[in-house]
Amino acid sequence: MRMVDIIAKKRDGHELTTAEIDFFIQGYTAGTIPDYQASALAMAIYFQDMTDRERADLTMAMVHSGETIDLSGIKGIKVDKHSTGGVGDTTTLVLAPLVAALDIPVAKMSGRGLGHTGGTTDKLDSIAGFQTEISKEDFIRLVNTDKVAVIGQTGNLTPADKKLYALRDVTGTVNSIPLIASSIMSKKIAAGSDAIVLDVKTGAGAFMKNIADAEQLAHAMVKIGNNVGRRTMAIISDMSQPLGYAIGNALEVKEAIDTLKGQGPADLHELVLTLGSQMVVLANGAKTLAEARERLEEVMHNGKAIEKFKVMLKNQGGDPSVVDHPEKLPEAKYKIDLPAKQTGYVAEIVADEVGVAAMQLGAGRATKEDNIDVAVGIIMHKKVGDHVETGESLLTIHTNREDINAIKQKLYENIKIADHAERIPLIYSVIT
Numbered sequence: 001m002r003m004v005d006i007i008a009k010k011r012d013g014h015e016l017t018t019a020e021i022d023f024f025i026q027g028y029t030a031g032t033i034p035d036y037q038a039s040a041l042a043m044a045i046y047f048q049d050m051t052d053r054e055r056a057d058l059t060m061a062m063v064h065s066g067e068t069i070d071l072s073g074i075k076g077i078k079v080d081k082h083s084t085g086g087v088g089d090t091t092t093l094v095l096a097p098l099v100a101a102l103d104i105p106v107a108k109m110s111g112r113g114l115g116h117t118g119g120t121t122d123k124l125d126s127i128a129g130f131q132t133e134i135s136k137e138d139f140i141r142l143v144n145t146d147k148v149a150v151i152g153q154t155g156n157l158t159p160a161d162k163k164l165y166a167l168r169d170v171t172g173t174v175n176s177i178p179l180i181a182s183s184i185m186s187k188k189i190a191a192g193s194d195a196i197v198l199d200v201k202t203g204a205g206a207f208m209k210n211i212a213d214a215e216q217l218a219h220a221m222v223k224i225g226n227n228v229g230r231r232t233m234a235i236i237s238d239m240s241q242p243l244g245y246a247i248g249n250a251l252e253v254k255e256a257i258d259t260l261k262g263q264g265p266a267d268l269h270e271l272v273l274t275l276g277s278q279m280v281v282l283a284n285g286a287k288t289l290a291e292a293r294e295r296l297e298e299v300m301h302n303g304k305a306i307e308k309f310k311v312m313l314k315n316q317g318g319d320p321s322v323v324d325h326p327e328k329l330p331e332a333k334y335k336i337d338l339p340a341k342q343t344g345y346v347a348e349i350v351a352d353e354v355g356v357a358a359m360q361l362g363a364g365r366a367t368k369e370d371n372i373d374v375a376v377g378i379i380m381h382k383k384v385g386d387h388v389e390t391g392e393s394l395l396t397i398h399t400n401r402e403d404i405n406a407i408k409q410k411l412y413e414n415i416k417i418a419d420h421a422e423r424i425p426l427i428y429s430v431i432t
Ligand code: URA
Pocket: 165, 174, 179, 180, 181, 183, 184, 207
């Protein structure tokens, strides 16, 4: 087999065989196929697309390019949730104990990653003592006994994806549905879950800026998952404004605690119930989404969900008293309000720019080497569509630095006030 023939075949719009896709991924991972040939193929795929069969084959070839996590030691159906990423997205922190409170196993592997705020493991770092660097044996044991555990990213998962994604990034081939869908799904499948719920975000703070693209991506991923034997569902949700009110690590832990008690912000509460219902149905914990939602609401209100969070903290060395005493979480030195400069309605809160502001405060990483300050971030006081009076606080900046004039300026520029404003829907579609 020759790589040049595979490139030409795809360039001319033909379907690649399973063997040809395997040859490419194995050769590229091993370094016997050079970057220039891989980028030519990526460009051919960009223009010619891939059939459902090719997409499934590409996904599985990437899964098999490295280690995979074996969760077979955990009893029951393991459901994982993946978000395509957003600003102030606190859902994982809530969903893991919430779904586990229904005795459904949640084996969460979570990365640190780059971005506006940290990953789930960074957020959990704000709880004194909490350890995500646990052994695989302890991880499996905890999920079996208490239904929930969080482990930091381990192992060399999907090296082919890492290499190909970096190449796509510099060759104008990131925005290809078959390539994005296989990239995301390969990582989820390698992480070992039996079923997958996808939260595909759309809007300024999201990877997919418009709803049509987000829906196309969601359908592609759901199809790949189901074609390779992992039951998969998805939703399309808004990320034009930040989710909930808190953006920042310890601040989001507090928001997650409130939400687990049924007292969270309306949008985060709704998103968690929507995604959680899909997880419960996929794990056979309910027959319908409506029944699943009812069960989840029940554990939020009878205290079982927050109790499960405490158990999760205790099991991994964290201090569970933060649940009842959130003042024990790290706190920033200064809390600075941002007063509105005019009266009207909040017309826009540009999610990604507000996220960058939080990152500049120290809540997230611009490069892998950056350290996170878990105490800092932003608490929004308004959602798009809310009324605001001159002088009223739009948000509170939690900071350990005093020189934040540039950050304030950035926030003013990205929170627009107008005479009229419509509320933004949170969930655009549910794909089952
Ligand atoms: N996120 C991924 O993990 N892969 C892509 O290809 C795009 C976004």
